[in-house]
Amino acid sequence: MKILALESSSERASVALSIDGDIRERVLVGHANHSEHLLAAIRDLLAAAGLGSSALDAVAFGSGPGAFTGLRLSCGVAQGLALGAGLGVIPVSSLAALALFAPHHQVLVATDARMGEVYHARYRVENGTVTELAPPACSPPSAVPAAGPDYWGLGSAFAAYVTELAAVRAGLIGCDPLAAPTAGNVARLAVQAGSAACLPAEGAFPLYVRDKVALTTAERLARGNKA
Structure with a gap:
């Protein structure tokens, strides 16, 4: 099974490719929320393996919870790749x-x-x-x-x-306290989940857990100004 995995729920974004359980991974340093860097890493990873997106069986992404911008990024890229190649999407808890x-x-x-x-x-x-x-x-x-x-x-x-x-x-x-989720582990869990966990691209969404993005000044002060 060939699965491309994305993880950008934290400050350490990464992409991984699992080919029959063999995992190749690339970490994006300093570009966690930039789609062009994520897409470039995906292209490089697929090219190094001699594969096109159509050769994949599914695209997986770390669905969160985590940074809202990062979750939207990996979900959006996963959906776009899946739609373009006619693949299913496997959301995996970050x-x-x-x-x-x-x-x-x-x-x-x-x-x-x-x-x-x-x-x-x-x-x-x-x-x-x-x-x-x-x-x-x-x-x-x-x-x-x-x-x-x-x-x-x-x-x-x-x-x-x-x-x-x-x-x-x-x-x-x-x-x-330094451990963070990786695309490699997203790929491992996606492989375990298998095709039964595949969703149509339009049916895959991030797991936000918290819907509220911003706090009022009073709420921030009450919580010790942690931002």
Whole structure:
């Protein structure tokens, strides 16, 4: 199965190509929200593999939750490529893609949602398979529930909200605040999902979790001016 994967829900955008489980990946440094750089990386990746978009079986993208602009970018590019080549689209949770990096079976993923909030979810990871234990949610860091002593922590929220998440982090086995979702992991999960997870291009959408993009001045002050 040949799947092209895109991930731009965080500041580290990347593209990956999975050919029968063999994954080739390119990371875009400093150009996470620029479509021309994403498209150029896709062209280079396909050219290096000697493939055209019509040779693909599907296009996958990290559907979020994450940065609104990044989600719209990867979703839009995935839809455009899929429509042009007559392919299906596989949306993959960006938090689940991040969870694949966990060195332990159970993981609390928590990423910085900006505006004084955190995207968080809990997963079990076994033999490269990710099972959702608690669905993605968005809340102030003070409302992130403790995961328990048998969990590993991953994600940028642990760096963005050091004080607010100190108690949660103290209860974890370990934590990596620098980990971010990658297109390679999006591709791995898309391969596992297979053709049954393919949607028509026009039916694939980002998972925003939080619909509100901006806060009022009063709300920002109440949440400690985290932007």
